[in-house]
Amino acid sequence: MQGSFVLLLLAAxxxxxxxxxxxxxxxxxxxxxxxxKPETCSVLSTMGDTLQIHYTGKLMDGKVIDSSLSRxxxxxxxGKRTVISGLEQSLIGVCEGQKIKATIPSYLAYGKKGxxxxxxxxxxxxxEVEVISLTQQTPWQKMVxxxxxxxxxxxxxxxxxxxxxxxxNKAKDPKPSKKKAKDKKSKKx
Numbered sequence: 001m002q003g004s005f006v007l008l009l010l011a012a013x014x015x016x017x018x019x020x021x022x023x024x025x026x027x028x029x030x031x032x033x034x035x036x037k038p039e040t041c042s043v044l045s046t047m048g049d050t051l052q053i054h055y056t057g058k059l060m061d062g063k064v065i066d067s068s069l070s071r072x073x074x075x076x077x078x079g080k081r082t083v084i085s086g087l088e089q090s091l092i093g094v095c096e097g098q099k100i101k102a103t104i105p106s107y108l109a110y111g112k113k114g115x116x117x118x119x120x121x122x123x124x125x126x127x128e129v130e131v132i133s134l135t136q137q138t139p140w141q142k143m144v145x146x147x148x149x150x151x152x153x154x155x156x157x158x159x160x161x162x163x164x165x166x167x168x169n170k171a172k173d174p175k176p177s178k179k180k181a182k183d184k185k186s187k188k189x
Contacts (some may be wrong), residue, residue: 028105028124032090034098035128041095047079048137049092055129065118065125073132078103079145084109087127096134102127 045051052073058065068074076083078091086108094100106112106122114121137145 002120007105028107030086030089030105030108031103033101033103035101036099038095038097040179041098043134043136044093044095045078045131045134046137047089049094050137051076051078051094052132052134053091053129054132055087058126058128059119059125060124068125084125086125087129088155090127091131094129094131094134096131099128099130102129 086104090102
Protein backbone atom coordinates (compact mmCIF):
# COMPACT_ATOMS: atom_id res chain seq x y z
CA MET A 1 0.00 0.00 0.00
CA GLN A 2 2.81 2.42 0.88
CA GLY A 3 4.61 1.57 -2.39
CA SER A 4 1.57 2.53 -4.47
CA PHE A 5 1.23 5.79 -2.52
CA VAL A 6 4.87 6.65 -3.28
CA LEU A 7 4.32 5.86 -6.97
CA LEU A 8 1.21 8.07 -6.98
CA LEU A 9 3.18 10.96 -5.46
CA LEU A 10 6.00 10.45 -7.96
CA ALA A 11 3.52 10.51 -10.84
CA ALA A 12 1.90 13.70 -9.49
CA UNK A 13 5.25 15.50 -9.24
CA UNK A 14 6.23 14.34 -12.72
CA UNK A 15 2.97 15.62 -14.21
CA UNK A 16 3.28 18.93 -12.39
CA UNK A 17 6.82 19.40 -13.74
CA UNK A 18 5.63 18.53 -17.25
CA UNK A 19 2.77 21.02 -17.03
CA UNK A 20 5.06 23.78 -15.82
CA UNK A 21 7.43 23.11 -18.70
CA UNK A 22 4.52 23.14 -21.17
CA UNK A 23 3.37 26.51 -19.78
CA UNK A 24 6.80 28.01 -20.52
CA UNK A 25 6.51 26.92 -24.16
CA UNK A 26 2.85 28.04 -24.38
CA UNK A 27 4.03 31.66 -24.41
CA UNK A 28 6.05 30.92 -27.53
CA UNK A 29 3.84 29.48 -30.25
CA UNK A 30 4.16 29.72 -34.00
CA UNK A 31 2.94 33.12 -35.17
CA UNK A 32 1.62 33.25 -38.71
CA UNK A 33 1.03 36.49 -40.57
CA UNK A 34 -0.69 36.43 -43.96
CA UNK A 35 1.20 38.61 -46.44
CA UNK A 36 -0.93 37.80 -49.51
CA LYS A 37 -4.11 35.78 -49.81
CA PRO A 38 -5.68 35.03 -53.19
CA GLU A 39 -9.20 36.31 -53.84
CA THR A 40 -10.52 32.78 -54.23
CA CYS A 41 -9.35 30.39 -51.58
CA SER A 42 -11.75 27.44 -51.70
CA VAL A 43 -9.37 24.66 -50.62
CA LEU A 44 -7.34 24.90 -47.41
CA SER A 45 -4.45 22.56 -46.65
CA THR A 46 -4.89 19.79 -44.09
CA MET A 47 -2.71 16.96 -42.78
CA GLY A 48 -1.78 14.57 -45.58
CA ASP A 49 -1.92 17.19 -48.33
CA THR A 50 1.13 17.85 -50.49
CA LEU A 51 2.36 21.42 -50.95
CA GLN A 52 5.00 22.87 -53.22
CA ILE A 53 6.48 25.94 -51.56
CA HIS A 54 9.16 28.54 -52.03
CA TYR A 55 10.61 29.78 -48.77
CA THR A 56 13.24 32.04 -47.29
CA GLY A 57 14.37 31.22 -43.76
CA LYS A 58 16.01 33.86 -41.60
CA LEU A 59 17.34 34.28 -38.09
CA MET A 60 15.57 36.96 -36.07
CA ASP A 61 18.42 39.40 -36.83
CA GLY A 62 17.56 39.12 -40.55
CA LYS A 63 20.44 36.83 -41.60
CA VAL A 64 19.23 34.46 -44.33
CA ILE A 65 19.91 30.81 -43.42
CA ASP A 66 18.28 29.10 -46.41
CA SER A 67 16.14 29.85 -49.43
CA SER A 68 14.52 27.81 -52.18
CA LEU A 69 14.07 30.76 -54.54
CA SER A 70 17.06 29.75 -56.68
CA ARG A 71 15.96 26.08 -56.76
CA UNK A 72 12.85 24.09 -57.56
CA UNK A 73 10.03 24.47 -55.04
CA UNK A 74 10.27 22.30 -51.95
CA UNK A 75 7.70 19.49 -51.81
CA UNK A 76 6.18 19.12 -48.34
CA UNK A 77 3.71 16.39 -47.41
CA UNK A 78 2.00 17.59 -44.25
CA GLY A 79 2.29 15.09 -41.43
CA LYS A 80 5.43 13.37 -42.76
CA ARG A 81 7.86 15.61 -40.81
CA THR A 82 9.91 16.56 -43.84
CA VAL A 83 10.41 20.08 -42.46
CA ILE A 84 10.78 21.47 -38.94
CA SER A 85 7.59 21.12 -36.91
CA GLY A 86 6.99 24.86 -36.58
CA LEU A 87 7.05 25.33 -40.35
CA GLU A 88 4.73 22.37 -40.84
CA GLN A 89 2.27 23.83 -38.31
CA SER A 90 2.28 27.15 -40.17
CA LEU A 91 1.40 25.39 -43.44
CA ILE A 92 -1.87 23.93 -42.15
CA GLY A 93 -4.84 25.98 -43.30
CA VAL A 94 -3.15 27.79 -46.21
CA CYS A 95 -4.30 27.85 -49.82
CA GLU A 96 -2.60 27.84 -53.20
CA GLY A 97 -1.05 31.21 -54.01
CA GLN A 98 -0.99 32.38 -50.39
CA LYS A 99 2.12 34.04 -48.91
CA ILE A 100 2.77 33.89 -45.19
CA LYS A 101 5.41 34.92 -42.69
CA ALA A 102 5.87 32.41 -39.86
CA THR A 103 7.80 33.20 -36.68
CA ILE A 104 8.90 29.91 -35.15
CA PRO A 105 10.20 29.56 -31.56
CA SER A 106 13.40 27.58 -31.10
CA TYR A 107 11.78 24.51 -29.54
CA LEU A 108 9.70 24.06 -32.73
CA ALA A 109 12.76 24.67 -34.93
CA TYR A 110 16.22 23.29 -34.10
CA GLY A 111 16.05 23.53 -30.29
CA LYS A 112 18.90 24.07 -27.85
CA LYS A 113 21.56 22.52 -30.09
CA GLY A 114 20.72 24.50 -33.21
CA UNK A 115 22.23 23.48 -36.52
CA UNK A 116 25.85 24.65 -36.37
CA UNK A 117 27.39 26.63 -37.89
CA UNK A 118 24.36 28.18 -39.64
CA UNK A 119 21.77 28.20 -36.85
CA UNK A 120 22.86 28.85 -33.25
CA UNK A 121 21.24 27.08 -30.30
CA UNK A 122 17.92 28.42 -28.99
CA UNK A 123 17.40 30.45 -32.16
CA UNK A 124 13.91 31.49 -33.17
CA UNK A 125 13.42 31.56 -36.94
CA UNK A 126 11.34 33.50 -39.40
CA UNK A 127 10.15 31.99 -42.68
CA GLU A 128 8.52 33.75 -45.59
CA VAL A 129 6.63 31.11 -47.56
CA GLU A 130 4.75 31.17 -50.85
CA VAL A 131 2.48 28.20 -51.57
CA ILE A 132 3.01 27.38 -55.25
CA SER A 133 0.64 24.41 -55.43
CA LEU A 134 -1.64 22.40 -53.18
CA THR A 135 -2.56 18.79 -53.89
CA GLN A 136 -5.16 17.26 -51.64
CA GLN A 137 -4.72 13.80 -50.25
CA THR A 138 -6.47 11.09 -52.31
CA PRO A 139 -8.70 8.52 -50.59
CA TRP A 140 -6.05 5.87 -51.31
CA GLN A 141 -3.33 8.00 -49.65
CA LYS A 142 -5.64 8.63 -46.70
CA MET A 143 -6.20 4.90 -46.26
CA VAL A 144 -2.48 4.15 -46.50
CA UNK A 145 -1.59 6.96 -44.06
CA UNK A 146 -4.35 6.16 -41.54
CA UNK A 147 -4.95 2.39 -41.79
CA UNK A 148 -1.54 0.97 -42.70
CA UNK A 149 0.20 2.01 -39.45
CA UNK A 150 -2.66 0.50 -37.44
CA UNK A 151 -2.41 -2.75 -39.41
CA UNK A 152 1.31 -2.85 -38.69
CA UNK A 153 0.61 -2.42 -34.98
CA UNK A 154 -1.58 -5.54 -35.16
CA UNK A 155 0.34 -7.66 -37.67
CA UNK A 156 3.88 -7.30 -36.32
CA UNK A 157 3.09 -8.60 -32.80
CA UNK A 158 0.93 -11.36 -34.31
CA UNK A 159 3.76 -12.51 -36.58
CA UNK A 160 6.25 -12.36 -33.73
CA UNK A 161 3.86 -14.42 -31.59
CA UNK A 162 3.51 -17.05 -34.31
CA UNK A 163 7.28 -17.30 -34.75
CA UNK A 164 7.67 -17.64 -30.99
CA UNK A 165 5.01 -20.36 -30.86
CA UNK A 166 6.71 -22.26 -33.70
CA UNK A 167 10.09 -22.06 -31.97
CA UNK A 168 8.56 -23.09 -28.63
CA ASN A 169 6.87 -26.14 -30.17
CA LYS A 170 10.04 -27.08 -32.03
CA ALA A 171 12.10 -26.89 -28.85
CA LYS A 172 9.50 -28.78 -26.81
CA ASP A 173 9.27 -31.80 -29.18
CA PRO A 174 11.84 -34.49 -28.38
CA LYS A 175 14.40 -34.98 -31.10
CA PRO A 176 14.71 -38.55 -32.36
CA SER A 177 18.16 -39.95 -31.70
CA LYS A 178 20.23 -41.53 -34.46
CA LYS A 179 20.35 -44.82 -32.55
CA LYS A 180 16.55 -45.12 -32.48
CA ALA A 181 16.38 -44.35 -36.21
CA LYS A 182 18.88 -47.17 -36.91
CA ASP A 183 16.91 -49.55 -34.69
CA LYS A 184 13.70 -48.81 -36.62
CA LYS A 185 15.46 -49.45 -39.94
CA SER A 186 16.91 -52.75 -38.74
CA LYS A 187 13.50 -53.94 -37.42
CA LYS A 188 11.87 -53.25 -40.78
CA UNK A 189 14.40 -55.48 -42.59
